[in-house]
Amino acid sequence: MRQLGRVFPALLVIALLLIAWQLYSTLGALGNELLPAPSRVASAGWADRSSLWDNLLPTVREVLLGFALSLSFAFSLSILLDRSQAVRRALMPVLIGSQTLPIIVLAPLVVIWFGFGLTPKILLVALVTFFPLLVGLLEGYASTTRDAMTLMETMGAGWWKTWRLLRLPSALPSFFTGLRISVTYAVVAAIFAEYAGAELGLGIYMQSAKNSFRTDLVLAAVVLCALLTLALYALTFALQRLVMPWYAQSRERPS
Amino acid sequence: MKRIELERVSKSFDGREGKLEVLSDLSLSVELGEFVSILGPSGCGKSTLLSLLTGIEAADTGTLRAGGQPLAAGRQPFAWMPQNDVLFPWRTVLGNVALGAEVAGGLSREAARARALELLPTFGLEEFADSRPFQLSGGMRQRAALARTVAQGHDVLLLDEPFGALDALTRTDLQLWLEQIWERERWTVVLITHDVREAVLLSDRVYVLGPRPASVRLELEIPLARPRTLETLTDPQVAALEQELLTALEVGADRGD
Numbered sequence: 190m191r192q193l194g195r196v197f198p199a200l201l202v203i204a205l206l207l208i209a210w211q212l213y214s215t216l217g218a219l220g221n222e223l224l225p226a227p228s229r230v231a232s233a234g235w236a237d238r239s240s241l242w243d244n245l246l247p248t249v250r251e252v253l254l255g256f257a258l259s260l261s262f263a264f265s266l267s268i269l270l271d272r273s274q275a276v277r278r279a280l281m282p283v284l285i286g287s288q289t290l291p292i293i294v295l296a297p298l299v300v301i302w303f304g305f306g307l308t309p310k311i312l313l314v315a316l317v318t319f320f321p322l323l324v325g326l327l328e329g330y331a332s333t334t335r336d337a338m339t340l341m342e343t344m345g346a347g348w349w350k351t352w353r354l355l356r357l358p359s360a361l362p363s364f365f366t367g368l369r370i371s372v373t374y375a376v377v378a379a380i381f382a383e384y385a386g387a388e389l390g391l392g393i394y395m396q397s398a399k400n401s402f403r404t405d406l407v408l409a410a411v412v413l414c415a416l417l418t419l420a421l422y423a424l425t426f427a428l429q430r431l432v433m434p435w436y437a438q439s440r441e442r443p444s
Numbered sequence: 445m446k447r448i449e450l451e452r453v454s455k456s457f458d459g460r461e462g463k464l465e466v467l468s469d470l471s472l473s474v475e476l477g478e479f480v481s482i483l484g485p486s487g488c489g490k491s492t493l494l495s496l497l498t499g500i501e502a503a504d505t506g507t508l509r510a511g512g513q514p515l516a517a518g519r520q521p522f523a524w525m526p527q528n529d530v531l532f533p534w535r536t537v538l539g540n541v542a543l544g545a546e547v548a549g550g551l552s553r554e555a556a557r558a559r560a561l562e563l564l565p566t567f568g569l570e571e572f573a574d575s576r577p578f579q580l581s582g583g584m585r586q587r588a589a590l591a592r593t594v595a596q597g598h599d600v601l602l603l604d605e606p607f608g609a610l611d612a613l614t615r616t617d618l619q620l621w622l623e624q625i626w627e628r629e630r631w632t633v634v635l636i637t638h639d640v641r642e643a644v645l646l647s648d649r650v651y652v653l654g655p656r657p658a659s660v661r662l663e664l665e666i667p668l669a670r671p672r673t674l675e676t677l678t679d680p681q682v683a684a685l686e687q688e689l690l691t692a693l694e695v696g697a698d699r700g701d
Contacts, residue, residue: 336526336528336530337530339498339500339524339526340530341547342498343500343520343522343523344547345547346547350547354532354543354547358534435534
């Protein structure tokens, strides 16, 4: 019951939005063809469910593989940047610069360079998602207290041991903040990459639905994207509970 | 045998306003199994003295010896207990104590946990082995931090105002508790404090440091019988000793300004 009580406000907001949308498309100026009502989006999506499913799976795969690449890149890079101030000063401007590349322009280029396969999608997802992870980790390392560092030093711990036993665990809370920001970008990045050229995937599905003026199917795919992002977002909380069980506990009760 | 010896040690730092002399010609020594307190006003260089002893900083001049051997840079022959407990929230109490044995003691993870498990009863923490630090009271956290310090396996403990952040009742409680287990364990202890009563209650000897640049102002034996208990606090000798220390610290003295 308490669980239900917690999601109820969100469900209510969604229901109200759907009702407003339904009324506007049936009574409004655009008409049901151009702006299909939610009921129509649902029925059209359901009728085309097997095709939607076939296109959803590649997108999920791209997002997950892209994230795997992004995570390994962010972690290795964070170690390097944490280890050496010089490296940090040298690389940070380039890394920040990488975040200013307009993905809408970059996506077709990456497809030209790497073809229609999986590679360009993974690269784009990784490019868009690594930065919040990296910043989360670096800020997290910086949150390590001086006393804790001194403690490790007086115990004779070397750099690596200090990182593993102290700096990494200290960084986890802010890493998960970065992770949550990242996942909300990940699906959009995959869609962009597919839009620029793919054989299967929600992005290319949307494009062909749009080209045949099936706005209802475009929106059905959009709904799937939103659900996918929500699921990934929820997954970060599950993962956080698994990796750092102490964190939620220590926040539940004031100490 | 002299366990720790400092001979005419000086240390200064390059500050924004030129050279800042923190320690000047400081000499002191600690016998094996002795409880020595270093008492001083805040900002007198107690932490600098500690960072010399922990090997984090090197002295400009003078010599530091541990067990007769010169204190080599980068070696950490003493166990340091920070002022704030610095227990890692992601480790259980047992894990935090084991950290000392694992990192400083060089034990394997399993051996370190076994060693920590042996130590917990001494510190009254055997029932809290699997608790997280945030579940403990302030006093228990300090005891866990002390257990981690002992777990490092060095016979010298450097305690940096260990009870400074506690409320007065818990502090007295822990001081009496520390006296009790020290009677049993007889570690060599260097206690840094600005609490005069704490220094008198716990120490064999007290060094009083002056304001910066700090050197030893007074060295005072504390001849109180052990074990010291709650009754010791009302001993008239205690009041006299406290007064002597406070006088050396110039507490309540007329200021010329």
